[in-house]
Amino acid sequence: MEAGEFVRYRCHPVAPELGVLHARYRRHAFGRHAHPTYAIGVIDHGSEELSYGEYAGAGDVVLINPETVHAGHAMTDEGWAYHVFYVPVEFVQSGFSKTPALTRRIVDDPSARNALRTAIRAIDEDVCTADTLLSAALANVFGRYGGLPPERGPGAPVAVAARDILSDEHRTPPSLGELAELLGTNRFALLRAFRDTYGLPPHAYLTQYRVRKACTLIRRGAGLAGAAAAVGFVDQAHLSRHFRKTLGITPGQYRRAVQERTRTAGRAPLG
Template structure:
């Protein structure tokens, strides 16, 4: 995706894929986990799947950027690593940023051979420079099992979610303990995670050609306006404009 934003501020969200972006103009302010980062022209952003972050303009003119969303299995193929993971989230690497832009432009121009080749070589280079062994300690945290069970319930009941009381009862833990464990595991409280999953499902349905009003009902939003509000906060554009490749917010 290529996009320019001036007024829009992304709500806390994550992606099921990697997000690899380059700021071309302006200045972006990112909140990644518990850190605040500022990224200017040529800055390279490497967001791991599931990492909660925000984004907003840090200068009057907003910011323009290109971003790729490679799935984890593609990065694994490119790097030869079983579970690739990026260490730093923001890096200053002119050559790597140029490689990301070149891969993006090739895809934009419809050159399938060049875009796939450049993408794989770019991912291999990023993996060799910034890849790390993934350290997942959440399995050992108290409450991780409860959080995972609650997640499964929410994913299965997007259109008819339980109340917090019901969810805690299904999981077999107190409400406050569940919210605390869920936030520790997934970076968001249950209600915010639910809306994120609804928006992800909405993206897939919109890409399949379903109209926004039908999508809103299918994923559990009260109406199209409700869908549009959450969709824009997380994706940056309304559902009707989602399939556009180039996006501008003025």
């Protein structure tokens, strides 16, 4: 890690799948990736450039939907520092008739910013307080910026079928050509449909799926080398490289966060 950088990842006391990242990055750059969760955060200092020429500075609230491809790197040598909640879809879904989509990416909104910072400070309080203030912050954000998800394109059924096959066979996946043949199409049409639907080519989606599976195994107590092998990475170093590129932390830091929450909660790791 570069001088002046730090990373702390924690599991929120409400649920182990609900992560909280506090970090400062100067040289680290996130590759194009997506999360299965909402990523809702506040820039504390400095400025970050997101995908497609979007810029977030100190005080801005960043709102990213699940499965939305994005990247991130510092705009200046100062880097940027931020807090981010990684909120599972199920945590939000229960309050709406349909899964909501965030309609803005970067906002300068004092009300939302203050609510999120209050929720951040409450993480070390009792579970009821932490849960209540996080729920209030999310209600604020989705009340202001929640909407219906966009319609998918005509290639979505083929892309979804391809994703399901890759997920089921993530350890030894078929080639793009084999996948296209299984689905009765050609490799170029499949690649186009997959990019249009998920914002990534199949191989990049597969890598991120493996990282997600590794997270699940680590939460259940698996060793890092074992988790890497179980999801199809060559070795632990291979897992670590993609883990940090996607999540900004190492598998070891993630495991420590899970273990810390387990000790605090006084119960076994949850799946």
